Amino acid sequence: MSEFATPSDVQSVTYYKAPSDDRVVAIHIRADFEEFERFPPFMDTEEEKEHIRKSYNVDPMSELHNKAHITRDDWPLQVIMLNRDPGGTTAAHYHTPDVPLPDHPTRHQILLCQRGSARIGVVTTEGDALGDVILKPNDLILMLEGHEVEFLEKGTRLIEIKQGPFPVTDEADKVDLVVKAAAE
Numbered sequence: 001m002s003e004f005a006t007p008s009d010v011q012s013v014t015y016y017k018a019p020s021d022d023r024v025v026a027i028h029i030r031a032d033f034e035e036f037e038r039f040p041p042f043m044d045t046e047e048e049k050e051h052i053r054k055s056y057n058v059d060p061m062s063e064l065h066n067k068a069h070i071t072r073d074d075w076p077l078q079v080i081m082l083n084r085d086p087g088g089t090t091a092a093h094y095h096t097p098d099v100p101l102p103d104h105p106t107r108h109q110i111l112l113c114q115r116g117s118a119r120i121g122v123v124t125t126e127g128d129a130l131g132d133v134i135l136k137p138n139d140l141i142l143m144l145e146g147h148e149v150e151f152l153e154k155g156t157r158l159i160e161i162k163q164g165p166f167p168v169t170d171e172a173d174k175v176d177l178v179v180k181a182a183a184e
Contacts, residue, residue, distance in 0.1 A: 010038055013070060016122040016130040018145075025130055025145040026122040027070060031138030033081055039068035041080075057089045071142065076163060077108040079142050104144070109162035111149070112140040116156025121148040127177045146177050 012033040016026040041063050043049050049060040058066070068081040105125060111118070113135035122130040123146030133141055135158070149158070 010035055013039075014133070018124045018126075018130070019128060020124075020126070023144075025124050025143070026120075026133070026147065027079065027142040027144075028120075028133040028135075029070060029079065029081070029140050029142075031136065033068070034083075036065050036068045036081065036083065039070055039081070040064050041067045041069050042073075055090065055093070056084075058084070075108065075144075076104065077110065077142065079110070079140075106145050107163040109143045109147075109160065110140055111135065111143070112159040112161070113137055114157040114159060116151070116153035118152055118156055118158055119150040121150075121179070123147055123177055123179055125175075125177070127180050129179050129181060148179070 012030040012035055014028045015024050016028070017023060018025055043052060043060050043063065052058065052060040052063055056063075066083050070079040070081060071077065111120065115137055117137075118135045120133045120135060120141055120143075122133065122141075122143070124130065125145045127146070133139075134152070135141060151158075
């Protein structure tokens with residue numbers, strides 16, 4: 001997907017955008033995601049369709065209801081939602097870094113809630129508060145810029161996935177922000 005599919009009636013994906021230039025700062029995907037057809041994978045040529053047949057052992061047209069590309073193709077982290085029936089396969093493979101990674105001012109990060117709940121404050125690198133997301137079990141959020149995290153329940157467990165390598169110290173890993181109140 002080269003551009004964001006952000007129709008107003010999408011219920012389970014929210015894109016948080018900076019007020020200054022409309023750049024995406026975070027993407028929240030709720031656990032009840034079922035809107036696959038709103039985020040179709042690319043299959044423009046017969047060659048691409050044949051690759052889908054061979055690699056996934058499925059009818060390429062079924063991918064329109066079973067595979068959703070949530071992020072832009074040129075980002076260094078890709079989020080793809082898959083929903084296949086038993087027997088669906090993926091042939092053994094690995095992913096090649098065949099293009100240089102894009103220049104981006106931050107490292108991207110994903111938080112996935114396993115249990116409990118947490119409030120994620122979405123913030124731009126300039127400190128603009130864009131809103132809060134309440135992560136519940138199986139929800140995830142992809143953050144491209146600033147954020148704050150508040151654990152809301154005892155025993156809450158979040159899985160954090162971010163780009164590496166990790167800097168030498170925790171202090172070198174992040175820039176603290178002064179958060180400005182969200183615009184009404």
